[in-house]
Amino acid sequence: MAKILVTGGCGYIGSHTVVDLIQNGYEVISIDNNSRSNPEVLKGIETITGKAVKNYKVDLCSYDDTYAVFRRIPI
Ligand SMILES: NC(=O)c1ccc[n+]([C@@H]2O[C@H](COP(=O)([O-])OP(=O)(O)OC[C@H]3O[C@@H](n4cnc5c(N)ncnc54)[C@H](O)[C@@H]3O)[C@@H](O)[C@H]2O)c1
Numbered sequence: 001m002a003k004i005l006v007t008g009g010c011g012y013i014g015s016h017t018v019v020d021l022i023q024n025g026y027e028v029i030s031i032d033n034n035s036r037s038n039p040e041v042l043k044g045i046e047t048i049t050g051k052a053v054k055n056y057k058v059d060l061c062s063y064d065d066t067y068a069v070f071r072r073i074p075i
Pocket residue numbers: 007008009010011012013014031032033034035036037038058059060061
């Protein structure tokens with residue numbers, strides 16, 4: 001199963017994109033620091049799709065923190 005990283009996966013466009021990707025067979029990982037969103041949205045995604053989505057609460061403006069996610073998971 002192809003794995004896709006969605007930035008801002010807890011936001012408006014991101015969360016809808018995550019649902020669409022899951023429904024089309026992708027495994028989705030999100031990076032979102034929740035500066036403009038509520039992590040509770042992930043529960044809604046799971047309710048709709050039946051799949052839990054892992055979100056890394058990381059500031060994408062931080063190279064080191066973002067790079068650390070890529071080191072942890074092969075995308
Ligand atoms: N909603 C629209 O109709 C629309 C239209 C055109 C363009 N856009 C653009 O698309 C993008 C997403 O729009 P949206 O409506 O989903 O916004 P949104 O605020 O709902 O989602 C953005 C997400 O990114 C996260 N985020 C912000 N800064 C971050 C950072 N530094 N590190 C990690 N996560 C961060 C926020 O917490 C949020 O969950 C924005 O750039 C917006 O300007 C939106």
